[in-house]
Every structure is written in C-alpha cells, then in structure tokens.
C-alpha cells in the first residue's frame with residue numbers, strides 16, 4: 001500500500017507529512033507526495049490522513 005497525492009488538488013498544508021511521515025512528505029514543489037511503500041503499522045495513519053486532508057487529495061493505493 002502506498003499513499004498517492006493528487007498534486008493538482010494539494011494545497012501544501014503539511015498535515016499528512018506531519019501526521020504520517022512514513023507515508024508522505026512535502027516535495028520541493030511545495031506539495032505533498034506519497035514516497036514509499038507504507039510500513040504495515042502506518043497504513044491506519046495513512047487512511048486517517050486520507051480522510052482528514054482538507055481538499056481530499058489523498059488516496060491509498062496498492063503499490064503493485
């Protein structure tokens with residue numbers, strides 16, 4: 001599982017990177033990205049931030 005961020009929607013608030021740093025980080029372009037396969041213990045956090053993102057930019061996808 002991996003976090004996916006729709007960069008066209010993200011407003012760069014940083015919440016996802018702060019709440020689930022194992023799954024999300026802010027890129028040089030000022031918007032977030034899902035950057036690695038989620039550790040098993042972080043999947044719940046990632047699903048939480050996906051629900052909490054103020055613009056609904058996050059989805060959790062199978063990394064395959």
Ligand code: SF4
Pocket residue numbers: 005009010011012013014015016017031032052053054055056057058
């Ligand atoms: S929580 Fe949503 S809007 Fe905020 S940085 Fe993450 S993807 Fe972007």
